Amino acid sequence: PPRAARSRTKQMAKVGLREFTSLARVLADGRLLRYGKGSRGATAAFETAFAAQMGCAHVLTVNSGTSALIAALAAAGIGPGDEVLVPAYTWVSTAIAPLAVGAVPVLVDIDESLTIDPAAIEARITPWTRAIMPVHMLNLPCNMAAVMDIARRHGLVVVEDACQAIGVTYRGRPVGTIGDLGAMSFNHHKNMTAGEGGAVLTDDERLFVRAQ
Numbered sequence: 080p081p082r083a084a085r086s087r088t089k090q091m092a093k094v095g096l097r098e099f100t101s102l103a104r105v106l107a108d109g110r111l112l113r114y115g116k117g118s119r120g121a122t123a124a125f126e127t128a129f130a131a132q133m134g135c136a137h138v139l140t141v142n143s144g145t146s147a148l149i150a151a152l153a154a155a156g157i158g159p160g161d162e163v164l165v166p167a168y169t170w171v172s173t174a175i176a177p178l179a180v181g182a183v184p185v186l187v188d189i190d191e192s193l194t195i196d197p198a199a200i201e202a203r204i205t206p207w208t209r210a211i212m213p214v215h216m217l218n219l220p221c222n223m224a225a226v227m228d229i230a231r232r233h234g235l236v237v238v239e240d241a242c243q244a245i246g247v248t249y250r251g252r253p254v255g256t257i258g259d260l261g262a263m264s265f266n267h268h269k270n271m272t273a274g275e276g277g278a279v280l281t282d283d284e285r286l287f288v289r290a291q
C-alpha cells in the first residue's frame with residue numbers, strides 16, 4: 080500500500096478543545112438520551128450532517144462499527160443458512176457480523192490492492208450465498224465496479240465495510256455509499272472518532288428502517 084495510507088491508519092485521532100466544547104454543549108443541554116422530548120438532539124443533528132457530507136439518504140448511528148455491520152446484515156434479512164463473502168484480510172468484525180446474525184462467513188482471497196480480489200469472488204459463490212462484504216482496508220478503496228457487477232449478476236446484497244476508510248472516495252463517490260449498505264466506525268483508531276461509535280449508511284429507506 081502507499082506509505083501515506085499505512086501511516087495514516089497508525090495515527091490515533093487527537094481530541095482537543097473543539098471536542099471538549101462540543102461535549103460540554105451536550106452536557107449543559109442535559110438531554111443525554113438520543114430519543115424523547117420531541118426536540119432533536121446532537122445525535123440526530125450529526126446523522127443529518129453526516130448524510131449530507133457523504134451524499135447518502137440515511138445515516139443510523141450505533142455504538143460501534145461492529146454493530147453497524149450487524150445492523151446492516153440484519154436489515155438486509157441475512158440470517159441462518161446464508162453465506163456471506165468476506166475478504167481473508169480484514170479486522171475480525173467483518174467475519175463476526177455474519178456469525179452474529181446466524182450466517183456463515185466465507186473467506187475470499189485478497190489481491191495486491193490488499194482488498195477483496197474480484198477474480199476470486201465467483202468461485203466462492205454457492206446457492207446459499209446472499210451477500211458480499213468488501214472491506215476498504217487501510218484507506219484503500221476496493222474495486223467497487225467489479226464487486227457491484229458480480230453482486231448484480233448473482234443477486235447478492237453488498238454491505239461495504241468502510242470502518243477504516245471514512246472520507247475515502249472511489250471514482251468520486253465516498254466509500255460506504257456505493258453498496259446497498261455501508262458501515263463506518265468511530266473507534267479511537269479510525270479516521271474520525273468519538274472514542275467508540277459507528278454508523279450504517281444507505282439510500283434505501285426500507286433498509287434504513289429495518290436497520291433501526
Ligand SMILES: *Cc1c(COP(=O)(O)O)cnc(C)c1O
Pocket residue numbers: 142143144145146169170172173214240242243264265266275276277
Ligand atoms: C474497526 C473495524 C471494524 C469495527 O469497528 P468497531 O467500531 O471497532 O466495532 C470493522 N471492520 C473493520 C475493517 C475495522 O477496521
